[in-house]
Amino acid sequence: MIDTSPSVPQRHLEQLIERARALESIRVAVVDAGERHVLQGVMEAEAAGLVESVLIGNSEQIERLCEELGLNRSGHRVVSTDSEAESAQRGVDLVKEGKADALAKGWIHTDALMHPVLAELRTGKRVSHVFVTELASYPKLLFITDAAINIAPDLAAKAAIVQNAVDLARLLGVETPRVAALSAVEVVKPAIASTIDAACLSKMAQRRQIRHAIVDGPLAFDNAISREAAETKQIESDVSGRVDVLLAPDLNAANILAKDLEYLAGATLAGIVIGTAVPIMLPSRSDPALARLVSAAIAVLWHHARQ
Numbered sequence: 001m002i003d004t005s006p007s008v009p010q011r012h013l014e015q016l017i018e019r020a021r022a023l024e025s026i027r028v029a030v031v032d033a034g035e036r037h038v039l040q041g042v043m044e045a046e047a048a049g050l051v052e053s054v055l056i057g058n059s060e061q062i063e064r065l066c067e068e069l070g071l072n073r074s075g076h077r078v079v080s081t082d083s084e085a086e087s088a089q090r091g092v093d094l095v096k097e098g099k100a101d102a103l104a105k106g107w108i109h110t111d112a113l114m115h116p117v118l119a120e121l122r123t124g125k126r127v128s129h130v131f132v133t134e135l136a137s138y139p140k141l142l143f144i145t146d147a148a149i150n151i152a153p154d155l156a157a158k159a160a161i162v163q164n165a166v167d168l169a170r171l172l173g174v175e176t177p178r179v180a181a182l183s184a185v186e187v188v189k190p191a192i193a194s195t196i197d198a199a200c201l202s203k204m205a206q207r208r209q210i211r212h213a214i215v216d217g218p219l220a221f222d223n224a225i226s227r228e229a230a231e232t233k234q235i236e237s238d239v240s241g242r243v244d245v246l247l248a249p250d251l252n253a254a255n256i257l258a259k260d261l262e263y264l265a266g267a268t269l270a271g272i273v274i275g276t277a278v279p280i281m282l283p284s285r286s287d288p289a290l291a292r293l294v295s296a297a298i299a300v301l302w303h304h305a306r307q
Helices: 011-021 036-047 059-067 086-097 110-120 155-173 194-208 222-227 227-232 251-265 290-307
Strands: 026-029 051-057 075-080 101-104 127-133 142-145 178-181 214-219 246-249 268-274
Touching: 011 059, 011 127, 011 290, 026 086, 036 051, 036 059, 036 290, 051 059, 051 086, 051 290, 059 075, 075 227, 086 101, 086 110, 101 110, 101 290, 110 246, 127 155, 127 251, 142 251, 155 178, 155 194, 155 246, 155 268, 155 290, 178 194, 194 214, 194 246, 214 222, 222 227, 251 268, 268 290
Parallel strands: 026 051, 026 101, 051 075, 142 246, 178 214, 178 246
Antiparallel strands: 127 142, 127 268
16 A cells, blocks of 8 residues: 655656556566565556566465465466576566566566676667656656666766656656756866766757757756755756756766665655666665556556557
8 A cells, every 4th residue: 555644755656657557557577576575566566557467486486475465376477487597588588579568676686687688678779777756845756867777887878878868757748858967066177077978968968969858067966956056156057956857977876866865855766777678677675665656657658658
């Protein structure tokens, strides 16, 4: 059951779920499904009418947990495997065979899941991760990227990561996303490489090398989020205080930022990998029900948009 207390923001995330419910459910291969939290997430997404699941992993463990949780085993296909690597490969195979519309990370480590995905499900685009984030203290969704896939992206990679996030934001209803290329400071300093990348990304957007977005940077986090902070520092920006997408300088910064917002500011985060042949849900074991449902809803919306 979703917590509806005032501390849990739901305005925009619930709207995404309702949009997805109006569409046909998608077939999701759950990779390494033999764990209680994983199966609970499957139950929630199925009950919401978002997905139909194929459960991949140790069949005996999956069946035992399904029985304990009251999950109807007759309604699920179980694919038995003996290892993480085999589970990941079988999930990829199901996609290639046209038997799965999306993948979902179960108990498997992210790198083990992504190894066959990157080898066999690339589309020619950069593969990247986006956290779709909602806070009670901010009036709209924030898209934080990349917190899970690209460790230390160079300028070309950052441009592709931004474009992926912009495309996702547009799919979810943001007509012209405003992107802040984050750094520690808001001025270009050659000694801080991320400030140079940020300035280049801003100019690339002006030259339409990044499409359908307004990009500004470098911006420190306070200047990106707060118009008042930007004005105090005499920064003129079309992004400050109205930002949609936060591009972190590297994976460490993005991951720390996202988890800070989650654990200190009460944010709800739904993670999705895009740039592959199918959307990939990367839930955390500690994710609340709403976050897991939103990840599934985004996968549904992405799948049908691509059709």
